[in-house]
Amino acid sequence: MVVSRLRSEVRKQLGENEHEADWIISHVTGMSQADFVLHPREIADEEMRQIEDIITRRNSGEPLQYILGHTEFMGMTFKVNDLVLIPRQDTETLVENIVSKIGKKKLKVLDIGTGSGCIGISIAKLCKNTEVTLLDYSDSILAVAKENADLNGVNVKTLHCDILEAVPEGQYDVIVSNPPYIETDTIFSLDNIVSSYEPVEALDGGFDGLMFYRRIAEEVAKDILNENGIIAFEIGYNQGEEVSDILREEDFSNVRVIKDSCDNDRVVMARFKPSLFSSLTD
Ligand code: GLN
Numbered sequence: 317m318v319v320s321r322l323r324s325e326v327r328k329q330l331g332e333n334e335h336e337a338d339w340i341i342s343h344v345t346g347m348s349q350a351d352f353v354l355h356p357r358e359i360a361d362e363e364m365r366q367i368e369d370i371i372t373r374r375n376s377g378e379p380l381q382y383i384l385g386h387t388e389f390m391g392m393t394f395k396v397n398d399l400v401l402i403p404r405q406d407t408e409t410l411v412e413n414i415v416s417k418i419g420k421k422k423l424k425v426l427d428i429g430t431g432s433g434c435i436g437i438s439i440a441k442l443c444k445n446t447e448v449t450l451l452d453y454s455d456s457i458l459a460v461a462k463e464n465a466d467l468n469g470v471n472v473k474t475l476h477c478d479i480l481e482a483v484p485e486g487q488y489d490v491i492v493s494n495p496p497y498i499e500t501d502t503i504f505s506l507d508n509i510v511s512s513y514e515p516v517e518a519l520d521g522g523f524d525g526l527m528f529y530r531r532i533a534e535e536v537a538k539d540i541l542n543e544n545g546i547i548a549f550e551i552g553y554n555q556g557e558e559v560s561d562i563l564r565e566e567d568f569s570n571v572r573v574i575k576d577s578c579d580n581d582r583v584v585m586a587r588f589k590p591s592l593f594s595s596l597t598d
Contacts, residue, residue, distance in 0.1 A: 401518040403434035423489035433461030440470040453478040494550035495528030497521040556581035
């Protein structure tokens with residue numbers, strides 16, 4: 317079959333996901349979208365078989381990023397597998413804001429719950445003077461993150477720590493995190509693509525979805541964030557006020573909620589200003 321016919325066939329078979337047709341064909345054939353038009357060719361039987369397999373998996377609900385094994389984030393390619401959350405466009409809001417805040421400063425950055433590493437690696441790539449550490453609770457997740465760091469040519473450290481059990485080592489100027497923030501009860505009622513394919517551990521934020529924000533603001537940051545350090549969280553669209561309150565109740569000031577491109581609350585940023593009183597009584 318010639319590529320132009322194949323494109324319309326694949327689109328038809330993908331139904332509501334028709335926009336993914338070119339992505340799939342390019343992945344299998346190695347042809348770019350320009351090649352489809354400028355250098356069209358016959359598609360080999362083996363390529364057809366691979367494309368059909370992908371369509372079958374896709375139509376049963378598996379996210380295309382897991383099928384192909386990679387995705388794009390901040391214009392960079394990230395390897396993904398079912399151990400890690402698929403990087404979301406929403407998360408680019410967090411990266412863009414923290415990157416513009418850091419600029420060329422020489423700062424130590426900790427990405428808590430790094431997953432694919434998309435946040436910390438983007439920061440390392442865009443803010444050349446930072447020293448970035450990627451933290452997660454599992455070595456196999458950290459291996460994915462490390463592979464992505466290599467893929468994107470950045471030097472980062474990795475740190476194995478379950479922050480619910482222990483406080484990580486080190487001192488940092490910036491803590492950035494997109495922690496699991498969905499209420500436990502909501503997870504299984506989510507769009508089934510998310511709940512049946514993505515790791516529950518990457519989504520479950522406890523009974524009210526706020527467990528990780530509390531743990532980081534109340535316990536972790538106190539020990540590892542430098543005075544005047546910055547904390548930047550991704551949040552659910554309805555968590556702006558609650559997460560701001562958690563931070564204000566601790567030693568954070570300049571608490572700011574930032575919206576994403578769809579006008580939803582998406583990021584909370586604050587500065588760590590430990591008071592003399594609290595440092596004396598700690
Ligand atoms: N930091 C990763 C991301 O933003 C993983 C987040 C998570 O697992 N909750 O995609």
